[in-house]
Amino acid sequence: MILALDTSTPATTVAIASSGAVLAERTVVDARRHAEVLIPLVMEALAEAGGSAGELTHVVVGVGPGPYTGLRVGVATALSMADALEIPALGVLSHDLFLTAEGADLPREVLIATDARRKEVFWSRYSGGERVAGPGVDRPAVVAERWPGVAVVGDGARLYADVLGPPLPPLLPSGGSLARLAMRRLAEGGRFEPVRALYLRRPDAVALVSPR
Secondary structure, three states, X not given: OEEEEEOOOOEEEEEEEEOOEEEEEEEEEOOOOHHHHHHHHHHHHHHHHXXXXXXXXXXXXXXXXXXXXXXXXXXXXXXXXXXXXXOOEEEEOHHHHHHHXXXXXXXXXXXXXXXXXXXXXXXXXXXXXXXXXXXXXXXHHHHHHHOOOOEEEOHHHHHOHHHHOOOEOOOOOXXXXXXXXXXXHHHHOOOOEOXXXXXXXXXXXXXXXXXX
C-alpha cells in the first residue's frame, strides 16, 4: 500500500494506492494551508481506502521544483512518516506527474511550467514522455524564446498565457498521478529521485551577519 503526496504547487494532494489501483485521493488547493491540511487529508484517504498507516509499504513524495514554504511541508512529512513506520521514502520530480494525469492527452513535445513566484516559472521540457531538459527556473519570456511554439502545461502557463500561450490541462499535479507513476516505476524497477526538496534557488530568509 503506497501513500503518495505532493505540495510543490498551491495544491496539497494525496492518494492511497494498492495492487495497481488508486483507492482514494484528496486535494485542497490553497497555497497558504499545506501544513494545516496535509495530515488530515492523509487520514481521510487512508480511511476511504480501508487501511491504516501501519499497512503502508512506501511513501512517495513529489520533490519539486516548488516554492520553499509549501514544498518543504511535503518532503518533511514524507521523511518523518517513513522513518516512524520504518518504510522507504521515494522521490519523484513533481513535473513528471503532469504526464501521468488521468485523462491527459498531451502532444509528444510539451513544456511543463509551474508558478515559481517572483514573476518566474519552474520549467521542464519533455519529448515522447521523457524529460530532455530541466528542471530550471526563468522568466516566462526567456522560456518562450527558448522553445517557441511548444505546447505548455501547468499553472505557470495559466498565469503567463500572454507570453507562453494558452495552457493545456492539467494545471496542477495530483496525488493519483503520483501514485500511478510510483506503482509503475516500482513494478518496472524504475528510477526514483532522492527525497530532497528541489528549490532551484536559495530561500528568501538569510542569517544575520552580526547580532543587532
